[in-house]
Amino acid sequence: MNFEYDATTVELRSRLLAFMDEHVYPLEKQVIQLTHESPDEVPAFLEPLKQKAKAAGMWNWFLPEEYGELSPGLTNLEYAPLAEEMGKVPWASTVFNCAAPDTGNMEVLAKFGSEEQKERWLKPLLDGEIRSAFLMTEPQVASSDATNIETRIERDGDSYVINGRKWWSSNISHPRCEMLIVMGKTDPEGPRHAQQSMIIVPRDTAGVEIVRDLPVFNDYHHPGGHGEVALNEVRVSADHLILGEGRGFEIAQGRLGPGRIHHCMRLVGEADRALDYMCRRVSERETFGKRVADYSSIRQEVARSRCEIEQARLLVLKAADTIDREGAKAARDLIAMIKIVVPAMTAKVADRAIQAFGGKGVSNDTPLVHIYISGRFLQIGDGPDEVHMYQLGRNTIKQRLGQERLHAPYFDEID
Ligand SMILES: Cc1cc2nc3c(=O)[nH]c(=O)nc-3n(C[C@H](O)[C@H](O)[C@H](O)COP(=O)(O)OP(=O)(O)OC[C@H]3O[C@@H](n4cnc5c(N)ncnc54)[C@H](O)[C@@H]3O)c2cc1C
Structure with missing residues (x-):
């Protein structure tokens, strides 16, 4: 694998940095204030800024070239360094229409949606x-094992009727949220991985009710938030089902692979920014007659952070490259690896930076708290670390035992 960014990435990244410097970074402080003063409001500058990014062709870069005309034509490998830069500001990926959970939903519709679904929702x-x-x-079942999910999607004439309760439904409170993709069971008695289906539900359908907003470490992430949602006798036309009954797991695989890698790409950027902050701070302050930067313990933390960020970045690039060349299925283990490595690394690097900052580190004067929290909650979101390790461990043992030459002789068995 060639580690150099190709000419396309170099060019787009320099345009992206210029755009971020001119339009995004100058608004960071204002957004933090706005989020505290009127959390439900979408900042007024956001739509014009999106239009500006779109007009500049800095739009939908997340959707890889395999989607033909729908895609701006980048590979995952080319997109990774761009997502890394967007990740440095929490709301920046929205400006470029590259924000979760829309990106995952768009990939689902692009990959599995009918022509009508594409026209109505993807466009x-x-x-x-x-x-x-x-x-x-x-809320009522351990959802990291999605076979537990209980929401019912029942056929009734030309419609499906949905009943159940969901939570952690990110973005559902956003004033512009118009479409939900809901996973539930169409055939609870069927084979374990063929019971589930996914269906499109227009947000304003009768019976969709946000019961409460859930905070993440005391922050509601508005506008958008994470809702607990009751689905009571929610009726949608049968053509809202995606792909077909019993295909929910197949779709989930298609959705979560790319979604996970995008989160990881952004988190590498967040961790990198935390290290920038740490390096600046320790170089500016003195204790006991010495710059903080000159203490051996601090240099070790800086050095460790740099190593860990670079390791994580290279692993993400390898996963992206493998998806491009061999498809998401072949990259399954690498996607699990980045999901295990990158959020934990981000939280750790941010934690070290917070410590090196002293009191300022836990304030809102820097993005460090946000970065720490992103790394922490993404050890749970998109599937907890343990589940990825459980599957990666199983795959690894199987692969090692299956390989032609298992290089593990017991010396006491050799004559
Ligand atoms: C900020 C945030 C946003 C989210 N956004 C969305 C969203 O938009 N849509 C959505 O549907 N969901 C969303 N989620 C939910 C998230 O995907 C789930 O919380 C996650 O999959 C875990 O499911 P659970 O909460 O039911 O935990 P459970 O399944 O109850 O698991 C709890 C714990 O059990 C342990 N565990 C489970 N399995 C194993 C195992 N095999 N080995 C060892 N230990 C294990 C782990 O420690 C795990 O954390 C979001 C979550 C957060 C925090």
Whole structure:
């Protein structure tokens, strides 16, 4: 694998940095203030800024070239360094229409949607006119094993009727959220991985009710938030089902692979920014007659952080490259690896930076708290670390035992 960014990435990244310097970074402080003063409001500058990014062709870069005309034509490998830069500001990926959970939903529709579904929902999502949410997790069952999910999707004539309760439905409170993708059971008696289906539910359908907003470490992440949602006798036309009954797991695989790698790409950028902050701070302060930067313990923390960020970045690039060349299925283990490595690394690097900052580190004067929290909650979101390790461990043992030459002789068995 060649580690150099190709000419396309170099060019787009330099345009992206210029755009971020001119339009995004100057608004960071204002957004933090706005989020505290009127959290439900979408900042007024956001839509004009999206239009500016779109007009500049800095739009939908997340959707890889395999989607033909729908895609701006980048590979995952080319997109990774761009997502890394967007990740440095929490709301920046929205400006470029590259924000979760819309990106995952767009990939689902692009990959599995009918022509009508694409026209009705994918088009406005790709245009950045509407937002969306993805409803899989449920409060009453351990949802990291999605076979537990209990929401019912029942056929009734030309309709499906949905009943259940969801939570952690990110983005559902966003004023522009118009479409939900809901996972539930169409056939609870069927084979374990063929019971589930996914269905599109227009946000304003009768019976969709946000019961409460859930905070993440005391922050509601508005506008958008994470809702607990009751689905009571929610009726949608049968053509809202995606792909077909019993295909929910197949779709989930298609959705979560790319979604996970995008989160990891952004987190590498967040961790990198935390290290920038740490390096600046320790170089500016003195204790006991010495710059903080000159203490051996601090240099070790800086050095460790740099190593860990670079390791994580290279692993993400390898996963992206493998998806491009061999498909998401072949990259399954690498996607699990980055999901295990990158959020934990981000939280750790941010934690070290916070410590090196002293009191300022836990304030809102820097993005460090946000970065720490992103790394921490993404050890749970998109599937907890343990589940990825459980599967990666199983695959690894199987692969090692299956390989032609298992290089593990017991010396006491050799004559
Ligand atoms: C900020 C945030 C946003 C989210 N956004 C969305 C969203 O938009 N849509 C959506 O559907 N969901 C969303 N989620 C939900 C998230 O995907 C789930 O929380 C996650 O999959 C875990 O499911 P659970 O909460 O039911 O935990 P459980 O399944 O109850 O698991 C709890 C714990 O059990 C342990 N565990 C489970 N399995 C194993 C194992 N095999 N080995 C060892 N230990 C294990 C782990 O420690 C795990 O954390 C979001 C979550 C957060 C925090």
